[in-house]
Amino acid sequence: MSELVLYRKYRPQSFADFVGQEHIVKTITNALAMGRVAHAYLFCGPRGVGKTTIARILAKAANCENRKKDDYEPCNKCLACQEINQGKSLDIIEIDAASHTGVDDIRELRDGIRFSPTRLRYKVFIIDEVHQLSKAAFNALLKTLEEPPEYAIFILATTEIHKVQETIISRCQKFDFHRLSMEKIIERLAKIAKSEGVKIEKPALEMVAMNAEGGMRDAESLLGQIMALQDKNITLGEVKEILGTPDIAAAIEMINFLISKDARGAIMFINKLQDDGYDLAQFAKTLINYLRKMMILKIDSDLAKLVAPEMTEEYIKIILEQGQKISFEDLNKLMRLLISAENEIKNAALPQLPLELLVIELLSD
Secondary structure, eight states: OOOOOHHHHTOOOSTTTOOSOHHHHHHHHHHHHTTOOOSEEEEESSTTSSHHHHHHHHHHHHHOSSOOTTOOOOOSOSHHHHHHHTTOOTTEEEEETTTOOSHHHHHHHHHHHTSOOSSSSOEEEEEETGGGSOHHHHHHHHHHHHSOOTTEEEEEEESOGGGSOHHHHTTSEEEEOOOOOHHHHHHHHHHHHHHTTOEEOHHHHHHHHHHHTTOHHHHHHHHHHHHTTOOSEEOHHHHHHHHOSOOHHHHHHHHHHHHTTOHHHHHHHHHHHHHTTOOHHHHHHHHHHHHHHHHHHHHOGGGHHHHOTTSOHHHHHHHHHHHTTSOHHHHHHHHHHHHHHHHHHTTOSSTTHHHHHHHHHHHOO
16 A cells, blocks of 8 residues: 555644644634534635645534534544545545536435435534535535525535625635745755754755745645655755755845846856756746745735745845845836736747846846
8 A cells, every 4th residue: 555645644633733823713612612613614725725624624523423512623543533534434525626516426425315314413614615516506505505404514615715606605604714924834854854854954944935826735745846856965956956846045046146136147147947857837937936926015014924824034025135236116027927927938949038128128227
């Protein structure tokens, strides 16, 4: 049997093990402790930030046979907890709406709701990517949410809340999941690496966390990819070589060339990235994201937690310093040129050419 990937091997099994989303964990655990489990929840936010994990822990806590009054943690020892942990419970139904978009799928779900749980206290329906349901399927789901049986709990998850019907949203307790801070991701990755007997440099961990863009699942997947080297001492250089994507340091260096109006240096840097095998479309995307942070922090540096929760204070300081040297007008122009360049790179005979043209247009004045 193949070994579990890291994000599955280290998936939190209790609220105490879960990293981040403290505002959501506190609300849900308080409700559990008071015996006020809702019949429908809606979890929305970016991918890989814990929506499905929290859903499974909630399903387990609601059905735990040993959970005491005024407590909220599942024991992970009773038969109910073990069945859910092993994915064997017939009363926990997980549906991927991306591949079950039709009304027949929801009607089948509605038919299943008519029957009481086979063994557990609650029958829990977890519907991932719920926004991908068809209109007819949404209407069928709505009818079920309007009059659910007492033993049913619905947990809907989505990365695109704007595509979910208001009538569905209004019948659920809605929770907004946020991207995780860089510090929390690094702390979690360091703990996993230690458990696996692997040493990894802090700058290397920072690069992994940065590339995960606030998603713990992506961070753990990247770490697993790096640890596949079977190297017990992982360096920053090895991480750069494996990921093959420009990190935040590359964005900083490129912006410095543009600030100093060093067209030669910028073009040489772009070609070095190309020669080193980096994806230049991804580099353009990294630059756009970096400059967006710079633009918003120029407006108000206190917005760092909003736009750059995954960044360290050191990186925030660098962005602020660079931002003082670029006007809003130049930032606007640069981002628009980068958006065009990113699209053009994908079809360009020479991937570096759109970025080279950007440099010439920007620095030719």
